[in-house]
């Protein structure tokens with residue numbers, strides 16, 4: 001693993017931009033889930049879920065971190081690309097691919113040799129960089145397809161800048177980006193190590209635009225997708241997600257295939273909608289239980305649809321046309337009316353809670369990093385959000401950031417790199 005960049009020396013200005021040292025620089029802008037880490041330093045054989053040796057395959061048709069059962073820790077980091085032409089963008093994508101391939105499989109940390117040079121690794125994981133179930137998932141934003149890299153004619157057909165919905169108070173500093181990196185792992189130190197590794201190696205190529213840390217309960221993550229995480233409003237969140245172990249269903253909902261009217265290079269990728277949604281938890285915690293349940297249409301503790309017994313029971317809205325059991329404006333009923341006509345708006349949600357101190361007005365700053373994947377952004381996220389506009393839940397939430405991205409297709413093997421099909425289109 002080389003720390004050197006292959007192409008020409010970076011300009012001093014871009015180097016400083018990448019380090020955030022120029023004023024306003026950032027503003028410018030399948031298979032078995034458990035297998036053994038590739039590194040020799042780890043023992044072979046099947047690895048227990050949530051051990052530090054648990055590794056997700058890096059190579060494949062699709063990127064890891066989308067249908068992967070949710071790990072406990074997550075980070076979203078959006079970047080502005082500082083590369084000035086297509087050749088430099090290729091250097092960046094090759095470098096990211098190489099680092100993702102290494103970090104997700106793990107291995108010994110590079111030896112510290114010369115005390116007069118910065119160490120090759122931050123050292124925060126010690127001598128062995130364990131894979132720790134790390135996934136690093138790269139998506140591209142619509143701004144990557146401007147004039148800089150000559151890619152405009154290859155833009156995914158539905159990729160667009162996220163515009164505000166009626167209940168949004170979008171903060172420009174927490175929106176959009178040329179690239180979005182979703183980093184997930186069993187532990188937060190592995191996530192931070194991965195971020196620092198990328199930042200260290202790309203001062204001339206990337207500037208951080210915005211960043212958010214997310215989490216789900218450890219026990220939910222340890223259940224390997226069997227236990228639904230509970231969000232910071234106290235409701236199980238993710239119950240009605242489609243079965244990620246069903247590849248045919250994933251092709252039907254998630255992955256871009258030949259069926260979509262999309263450029264050929266996008267096959268195997270997926271549209272990603274990201275929303276940073278702040279909760280008014282002080283008000284929510286003073287709201288009667290019955291009202292909370294009516295707002296979602298589910299029981300708080302069990303997660304069952306109202307009037308039913310078990311979390312995974314399926315509501316039949318045709319038998320409740322007036323909303324006597326589940327209100328007509330309940331979140332789950334609006335989000336998925338369960339009619340043949342609305343089947344085209346199904347999506348995979350992969351949300352995480354966030355908690356970041358207090359807001360300027362002294363309220364708890366916590367909420368949801370809503371992330372969803374689908375192969376049709378308009379029929380998926382945008383249609384569902386339009387149905388949710390005006391829902392009762394709006395009184396308790398405020399979307400403040402995020403963006404629309406396209407998760408790149410997977411990397412076939414070590415002779416390929418992320419985004420290669422786009423750059424060679």
Ligand SMILES: C=CC1=C(C)c2cc3[nH]c(cc4nc(cc5[nH]c(cc1n2)c(C)c5CCC(=O)O)C(CCC(=O)O)=C4C)c(C)c3C=C
Pocket residue numbers: 231233235236237238239240241275277296298331332333335336347368370381384385388397
């Ligand atoms: C546009 C898509 C969606 C946004 C934005 C969204 C925000 C949001 N959701 C919750 C909490 C829950 N959502 C639940 C179900 C659910 N939500 C969406 C879509 C969006 N949610 C869908 C498609 C569904 C599935 C509906 C179904 O098929 O029945 C639930 C219930 C449990 C579950 O199935 O996950 C909860 C709880 C919050 C707090 C939130 C933003 C503040």
Ligand SMILES: [Fe+2]
Pocket residue numbers: 331335
């Ligand atoms: Fe929801």
